[in-house]
Amino acid sequence: MDIIQHHLETIPGISIYPVISFVLFFIVFVVMIIHTFSIDKKTIHEMKNIPLEEMEENNQ
Amino acid sequence: MDQEKFYYDNRIVKYFLYATLFWGVIGMLVGILAALQLVWPELSFNTAMTTFSRIRPLHTNAVIFAFVGNAIFAGTYYSLQRLCKARMFSDTLSYIHFWGWQLIIVSAALTFLAGYTLSKEYAELEWPIDLAITIIWVIFGWNMFGTLLKRRTRHIYVAVWFYIATFVTVAVLHIVNSIEIPVNFLKSYPVFAGVQDALVQWWYGHNAVAFFLTTPFLGLMYYYLPKAANRPVYSYRLSIIHFWALIFIYIWAGPHHLLYSSLPDWAQTLGTVFSIILIAPSWGGMLNGLLTLRGAWDKVREDPVLKFFVVAVTAYGMSTLEGPLMSTKTVNAFTHFTDWTIAHVHIGALGWNGFLTFGMLYWMVPRLFGTQLFSRKLANTHFWIGTLGILFYAIPLYWAAITQTLMWKEFTPDGFLKYPNFLETVTQLIPMYAARAFGGLLYITGVIIGVYNLVKTVTHGKFIRDEAASAAPLDTISGRRIQGESRHRWLERKPVQFMIVSLVVILIGGLVEIIPTWLIKSNVPTIASVKPYTPLELEGRDIYIREGCYTCHSQMIRPFRSETERYGEYSKAGEFVYDHPFQWGSKRTGPDLAREGVKSGRLYKPDSWHYNHMDDPRKLNEQSIMPRYSWLLRNRLNSCTTARKISVMQKLGVPYPEGYAEQANDDLSIQAQQIADGLKSAGIEVRSDKEIIALIAYLQRLGTDIMEGR
Structure with missing residues (x-):
């Protein structure tokens, strides 16, 4: 861990801002992952096929 | 259905x-x-x-x-x-x-x-x-x-x-x-x-x-x-x-x-x-x-x-x-x-x-x-x-x-x-x-x-x-979340x-990025010797902008030895407080101009050099790829809007003295005449109301403020 801490500390100007930003981003990222993996397979299949559906219907 | x-x-x-x-x-x-x-x-x-x-x-x-x-x-x-x-x-x-x-x-x-x-x-x-x-x-x-x-x-x-x-x-x-x-x-x-x-x-x-x-x-x-x-x-x-x-x-x-x-x-x-x-x-x-x-x-x-x-x-x-x-x-x-x-x-x-x-x-x-x-x-x-x-x-x-x-x-x-x-x-x-x-x-x-x-x-x-x-x-279904959604x-x-x-x-x-830069004064330390541009310099700066000089010239010396050796002292945030808009540029097809006007600097050139250079850069450097800007030598400077420009700058917080807008054109003429006289003594006959005069005034001002404070 020391090596990580050392490198973080020696970034010039590292202050609270990047930390807050990173934490914010991380929370959004984790929430999104949890959300997307909670969607059931059938729904995912339906959603991803939306652009292809109209092709079948309109016989393009 | x-x-x-x-x-x-x-x-x-x-x-x-x-x-x-x-x-x-x-x-x-x-x-x-x-x-x-x-x-x-x-x-x-x-x-x-x-x-x-x-x-x-x-x-x-x-x-x-x-x-x-x-x-x-x-x-x-x-x-x-x-x-x-x-x-x-x-x-x-x-x-x-x-x-x-x-x-x-x-x-x-x-x-x-x-x-x-x-x-x-x-x-x-x-x-x-x-x-x-x-x-x-x-x-x-x-x-x-x-x-x-x-x-x-x-x-x-x-x-x-x-x-x-x-x-x-x-x-x-x-x-x-x-x-x-x-x-x-x-x-x-x-x-x-x-x-x-x-x-x-x-x-x-x-x-x-x-x-x-x-x-x-x-x-x-x-x-x-x-x-x-x-x-x-x-x-x-x-x-x-x-x-x-x-x-x-x-x-x-x-x-x-x-x-x-x-x-x-x-x-x-x-x-x-x-x-x-x-x-x-x-x-x-x-x-x-x-x-x-x-x-x-x-x-x-x-x-x-x-x-x-x-x-x-x-x-x-x-x-x-x-x-x-x-x-x-x-x-x-x-x-x-x-x-x-x-x-x-x-x-x-x-x-x-x-x-x-x-x-x-x-x-x-x-x-x-x-x-x-x-x-x-x-x-x-x-x-x-x-x-x-x-x-x-x-x-x-x-x-x-x-x-x-x-x-x-x-x-x-x-x-x-x-x-x-x-x-x-x-x-x-x-x-x-x-x-x-x-x-x-x-x-x-x-x-x-x-x-x-x-x-x-x-x-x-x-x-x-x-x-x-x-x-x-x-x-039609509810606009609110339905059960299980x-x-x-x-x-x-x-x-x-x-x-x-x-x-x-x-x-x-x-x-998060922009607001602190607006609000926290310490982000841009003030430099007492940095003063607003004179009316002629402001007009010159507008010509610099009009001609798109920023497409090839930066005005930002980074704190590297290779840059300070070449161009002079590195640029400080406080030097740009009156620059509406900033002119840092993003590409150096030509050299940086941030210290162009510093007389003791490596890049300094006299007014006559700038005059000839704008007319035809290849007269001075055969291999230069800079375009000619010879119309600046012929065009009359439009100073009709100078007063208005000063007023707008005042609105933006540039500290010109109150009522300066009315005086701006007189000051402009005086400074222009000085430059024209200087060029005359270098053997160049030019009327003081040409655009080149304003541009020279601006170029010679670049980077000089912090030097004068010493």
Whole structure:
């Protein structure tokens, strides 16, 4: 861990801002992952096929 | 359930599609001219309108907003109607959008050539055109949301999320970066100055790349790539994560354009950190695109549309790896201000935007005209010539960048700059510039073949103006979340709420960066000896802006020994507090000018030198590639608006004494006469009311303030 801490500390100007930003981003990222993996397979299949559906219907 | 019959509006798609091709050819031809001017400066023709520094912004704007812009609209209008199973909300709004956008492009071209510019890269347009863009953009959004609200599908497909994010973010960026106070009908000053202006500009500039050149194209990729491959996108889950991560992170990365500049360190670090994180969502998009083709690579060999898409998505991947690497301080110290940046953006523009556009057009045109593509062979030829064109364009410029940056930084064993004469480092690059122009020529040859192929396809087919379709109407369900529906699932069927959440997500990054720079005074330490420009210098500065000097000259000395040795003391944030707009530049085709006026400096030149140099740079340096600006010696300075300019500056907080506007013209004449007298003693007869006098006054002022404080 020391090596990580050392490198973080020696970034010039590292202050609270990047930390807050990173934490914010991380929370959004984790929430999104949890959300997307909670969607059931059938729904995912339906959603991803939306652009292809109209092709079948309109016989393009 | 009963099916409703309706018609897709293909005519608006056709209009935008033709405009894409038309402006694409024009924008790229102008680019070829600019590339050739760097090899043969005589091609600027010693005429203001055709000079490199006016041609270059015309090229960048034409390609970004005319070629890519129209391609976005063509692709969006086609896919949005089909993804919503509805005709566009209003045909009238569609056509106001189309003609309004073309009118903006034409007025942009005319004003750039005439020298009306704000000098903020990719936001150079003057205030009336900025206003027009805002109105037309709102009309586009109104039409898009109207269509979304009357759609016949419950879920809004991921491509449309990208369109929504594009709409809302471009609106925010454009409005914030265009806050300016008019002096007259075609002249204004931005409200921000110096460091703040630079931060806002590059927050805009970076996100123009993100939300005009990236997110709409990702939306197009998520629609047209599955269509062309006839298989769904590889992972819809990945597309959801990728979408939110991308729009959240992109907005923070702007300050990486200002590393080692006078921007506060914390903001620079923030830019770097987020740029590195950005690799993840960018590559999420790239992988999702490429993996959509898993098991279908045999089709890529056959189908030119997929070939274009594969190279486009690969170029996107390369650009979005290269960008973050260039955002680290170590690499940036090496690449910034060099041709590396130009190569980098062209991998994106020619590869990602250009090839995705052509792939999309080759797919769409036969369908709009109910026919087959005229020639698959010609499309393949276009693909190969275009790909070679990209390589011939980029590789010489990477080479040029490495050559020049090494020459800039090389010291002799005795500790002196090995190449103290900037021109030496430019002369080395001319063969690379010629090769780059050849690359551009190859690329446009491909484009012309493409245009021919598409025109032939059009003439062989019959246009389906209103395409019949049918779908069941949506049953009304509660606007609130229904039982078992997650928040995000709810959001996916509520376009307006979706837009609001996207807006909040992009605002977080923008506000954290910009507000502290406005509010915290310590971010820009004041320097007592820094004074406002004199009226003549201000007029000279406006000529510097009008002629686009910033396209080749920076005014930002970074704190490196190789730069302080060459140019003088490094630039401080407090030196730019009266610079509306800032003139730091982003490329050094010529030397930095931040300390041009410092008499004890290495770059100092007397007034007579500047006079002759503007007349013809090659009279003084045979190998110079700077264009001639001889009209400055003939044109009379228009000082009718000087007083008004001073008043506007006062409104912006520049501390001229009260009532100074009335006195400004007298002071201007006195200073101009002094310069004219000085030139006379050097053997140059010139009237004091010529534009060159004002420009000399400005150049001789550059960088001198902090020296006088000592």
